[in-house]
Amino acid sequence: xxxxxxxxxxxxxxxxxxxxxxxxxxxxxxxxxxxxxxxxxxxxxxxxxxxxxxxxxxxxxxxxxxxxxxxxxxxxxxxxxxxxxxxxxxxxxxxxxxxxxxxxxxxxxxxxxxxxxxxxxxxxxxxxxxxxxxxxxxxxxxxxxxxxxxxxxxxxxxxxxxxxxx
Numbered sequence: 001x002x003x004x005x006x007x008x009x010x011x012x013x014x015x016x017x018x019x020x021x022x023x024x025x026x027x028x029x030x031x032x033x034x035x036x037x038x039x040x041x042x043x044x045x046x047x048x049x050x051x052x053x054x055x056x057x058x059x060x061x062x063x064x065x066x067x068x069x070x071x072x073x074x075x076x077x078x079x080x081x082x083x084x085x086x087x088x089x090x091x092x093x094x095x096x097x098x099x100x101x102x103x104x105x106x107x108x109x110x111x112x113x114x115x116x117x118x119x120x121x122x123x124x125x126x127x128x129x130x131x132x133x134x135x136x137x138x139x140x141x142x143x144x145x146x147x148x149x150x151x152x153x154x155x156x157x158x159x160x161x162x163x164x165x166x
Contacts, residue, residue, distance in 0.1 A: 007066065010036035016067075028058045028070045035059050081121045082131070090115065091135055108132075 010033045017029035034044045045052040061069030097106050108128045
């Protein structure tokens with residue numbers, strides 16, 4: 001069998017595994033390194049406490065594609081029910097609503113209802129907080145201004161600086 005790329009030695013792979021930040025890739029590098037040391041995939045699998053089939057796959061990918069074969073593959077999941085445009089609209093709604101003078105809070109239930117009415121998507125409440133996190137929001141929000149709040153009255157209650165204050 002002819003390989004178009006150069007394969008690294010067991011020690012070089014071990015060195016790369018020690019420097020690797022991605023834990024999944026670190027295990028793959030270590031598995032291939034151990035395989036080159038003992039040439040027994042079942043033993044490598046037992047030592048690393050992974051499936052033998054995984055070790056077979058990793059070694060095969062490395063032999064076929066070199067280090068590129070050990071990179072993480074793209075992971076596909078369910079597509080979001082909201083488009084990017086809808087997510088931008090939701091962000092604008094949250095920003096505008098949080099800056100109003102009406103008072104009160106914008107809760108997960110409020111956001112859920114907005115999404116249901118505006119976009120026709122019915123998310124579970126726990127998923128609302130995941131959507132918010134992906135948009136860069138936290139479930140802990142600041143309280144908006146109370147409608148009867150007056151800055152002049154607040155200033156009267158602030159501490160008057162004395163000569164000893166820094």
